[in-house]
Amino acid sequence: MKAVWLRPPGNLEALRMEDMADPGDPGPGAIRVRLHASSLNFHDLLVVSGRMAPATPLGEGRIPMSDGAGMVEAVGDGVTEFAVGDAVISLIFPQWQDGGAAVASFSGTPGDGLDGYAREAVIAPATWFTQAPRGYSHAEAATVVVAGLTAWRALVVDGGLKPGDVVLTLGTGGVSIFALQLAKAMGARVIVTSSSDAKLERARALGADHTINYRTTEQWAGAVLELTEGRGADHVMEIGGPGTLSQSMEACRIGGRIAMIGILTGAKGEVRTGLLIGRQQRLQGLLAGSRKHQQDLVRALDGLSLRPVIDRTFPLEQTADAFRYEMSGQHFGKICLEI
Template sequence: HQPKGYSHAESATLTTAGLTAWRALVVDGGIKPGNSVLVLGSGGVSVFACQLAKSLGATVFATSSSNDKLEKYKALGADHLINYKEDPEWGKTVRKLTDGRGVDHVIEVGGPGTLPQSINAVAIAGHIALIGVLTGSAGEVPTAKLMAKQARLQGLIVGSCSDQRDFVRALEANGVKPVIDKTFGLEELADAFRYEESGKHFGKICLAF
């Protein structure tokens, strides 16, 4: 069932982006209040992960190539904002901001092009949820550094029905609503795909018909 008070468009964001973020942080990650979370980019999973992490009492680090999107992250409660184009060594920056400790959880959506920096950023015995491959489907992994960090790198795709039921109960308790960047009519489907391809969106793109 959809959460009480949710529209159909809001509910449509839950079964993929929302549930993936929930599984990464709660089911697989076992997030606790006081943990730190790094979210990469501003797609649906990362934005939802920021919202969930803040609702669970975590400190959030957010990266984007757009300062305007970073301001939107700030409005969602993100604690530290990093423009990865201006700061290509953002993994090192995250460690500095955590006094050398690193973050407990990384929402990794880039794949091989960003994974080395994510491994730099993660804490010893931390958790990297490998969700996306925006920079390619294969590439080199700094295995020695991953081993030295004793970090857990876990791939995941969405989640189970029971995960989703738990997720919905949590949303009803914490009042989190998804960020919908723009809604298109069904006849504007091609425009919706073009908008997604442009990378201008922050959060989810929805269709209404």
């Protein structure tokens, strides 16, 4: 079968499409999945570009991609949750099945510490997958694994989102657009920031109540306060990191929640702790979620008319080009691979 490998020294030029042995039949408790799609995440980009070393040594190589979506081809003894023909999606943290936060590294994450899903088929424990949302294409389903789950946990699981809440999303990448869609589906008001008027127009078409171009309105926190009559946002999807955190705190209401999800502006920076304390805000670092969280999200999506936004799809052999497109920042929503 075909697979993409990240070979030493571990950068985009080292991505190779190669033949590898077929994985065979699943053993007890395992399933064989014919993979049809994956979606790109910023974390995947950090790994394949060499900007972040894999959590376990690269050795002779690693199959990238943490998101996998496909069809069950065979089930091993003892597997009752899945049947041949089921559409399934992977987990970014397969060891985190339920309960509170249980991971602090990517050592058990496919595409980072373990081989991922940039391949035609895989055999893995059945507990490494969940059902896919009904009616979703494989590419749409793949976007749920990280982008959808991160937005769900930030807003619903930990955030307790309620109708009428105000959600501020930074940018128009996969997590932010999923957050926009989920928040609107649950009756919230949404403010979206971007440097592109064209992207902001698309966000309004998806239901965004207000949009702010942070290039032309550099003090966008003030604009958020004006739009909320001085109160601020109840939930902030913080994607930028240290370069945007200060304004996120200013834009968040007293006692509001800031979900620290991304580090697009860097991994280190100053935190205005006095402002955070004074406004009594909760700043939470957040990495996707558990299998139970993902199952709950899938059930929710089964009852909503929400379809993920896919900007562009690349064939598996053009994985490096897909990441170059991600690096360009042109995308709105998700970028996917077709396997």
